[in-house]
């Protein structure tokens with residue numbers, strides 16, 4: 001029987017069940033160890049904390065269950081992205097990146113790939129297929145893109161990029177495996193910042209790489225071992241705990257975002273609203289075809305920097321904070337972080353608050369800036 005989102009969610013909390021001996025704790029024990037008892041031939045046993053840790057194994061097992069693919073954990077989303085770049089690329093390679101995705105991915109390419117002779121080009125997500133993929137060793141998509149929420153057709157990108165001989169990577173941070181399944185759509189690699197909804201409590205940074213290609217998994221694992229960018233066991237333990245409720249949180253956040261996007265669009269203070277789940281959004285038809293849910297991020301414009309700051313700061317059920325995917329609704333004026341967006345552009349991350357109360361707080365704050 002093939003797995004569905006529900007069947008994956010149902011078995012997620014019971015993954016440890018088969019390995020339990022009588023008297024073992026049901027919740028995951030935290031293994032804080034740099035060294036392990038290792039007399040004689042140590043082959044097959046944990047030896048040193050840069051190579052293995054049973055708390056990582058448990059969180060990677062959960063992520064692998066969700067992705068339906070082997071996963072390797074990292075101490076942040078950027079560490080996962082770096083492992084893909086530095087594990088797979090060599091001097092002379094060319095990479096295609098989104099011009100409108102998370103800014104640090106472009107900065108990593110500019111500051112650290114370029115000096116090693118790895119070149120890169122940028123293309124907007126909404127026209128990512130235009131121009132084809134000839135000459136690229138790696139094609140890296142972020143869909144929906146952060147922060148404008150444009151999307152590209154993962155299946156079409158994977159088919160065309162594979163014909164050109166490229167490896168296809170998708171940053172699935174904004175969607176999680178419950179919202180979109182790039183590997184099932186033909187991508188070779190998923191990278192994700194589990195710092196966001198996967199952990200969900202805004203108290204830890206974490207990332208992972210997922211792939212069904214054993215050579216890719218070996219390359220990023222080797223990078224982790226040699227570069228030493230390993231997740232801390234306590235962080236892994238927190239992410240394990242967060243993942244147990246991802247299905248419930250993500251469901252609430254996406255359902256609320258669908259409702260709030262509709263209402264925001266009709267408010268007189270709001271323009272340029274983007275949400276892939278809204279009929280009429282430029283991304284909607286493709287989103288319906290390739291996404292399982294439409295996500296919890298909504299973006300829109302307010303008249304000015306001052307109005308956007310006032311809206312965020314005055315809303316009683318909203319945190320003024322960067323990042324997204326937490327249980328608390330949060331928002332940020334993205335021009336503040338250097339994104340190429342108007343000064344009043346707001347990225348809203350809808351949290352787990354009951355939707356009517358959340359909308360009342362949002363509407364009250366919008367009414368206040370509308371005068």
Ligand SMILES: Cc1ncc(COP(=O)(O)O)c(C=O)c1O
Nearest residue numbers: 076077078102146173193195205
């Ligand atoms: C789409 C996307 N990818 C990757 C990252 C990097 O994740 P981290 O901050 O955990 O390194 C972020 C962070 O905001 C992001 O939004």
